[in-house]
Amino acid sequence: AIRITQSPSSLSASTGDRVTITCRASQGISSYLAWYQQKPGKAPKLLIYAASTLQSGVPSRFSGSGSGTDFTLTISCLQSEDFATYYCQQYYSYLLTFGGGTKVEIK
């Protein structure tokens, strides 16, 4: 199975900060990567698919980039509602896998 290494596992940031989260795949996955946001007690919410395509209704402060093995989720100006855990997921392989998650906490 393709392994996805997500980093950092957690970070502290302030409202207004620029935040970057990375995912590295154990083999090339082209652009078959999605990003999700999850808040405590809630289901994950799709933010980005195809590495850089913003899901409808998701604020433009979220952006994704990368292809092959290295990917990035950027939140350009962190808002209070963005404090949550973020996951990446590859769908290149029929055995789908997720990164371990990044918890974004208030500094």
Add this chain to the structure above:
Amino acid sequence: QVQLVESGGGLVKPGGSLRLSCAASGFTFSDYYMSWIRQAPGKGLEWVSYISSSSSYTNYADSVKGRFTISRDNAKNSLYLQMNSLRAEDTAVYYCASTNSSGWYGYWGQGTLVTVSS
């Protein structure tokens, strides 16, 4: 609006069985691939299984292969997960989620908790 509602979770002893259901509404269920994705308490997400729109294809994570069976009834807009030989490590919230066959999941249910304990 799209709704996915899971049910069937609960407490079961190791070695026991449980059947989860997911009722779908607000979209053409028969056009979508469906998956079960789980999350152990305090842990990350783990894909469990998916089924194609017509039930022609299914796939399973190695951790559940041979013990879990995914199925669907398009006439009832429902997805199922039969879980046998349950282990403590199967304890998790189980989510059903839909994809248009691309592999990313645009819609998720609220989850149902399965606890495997003696």
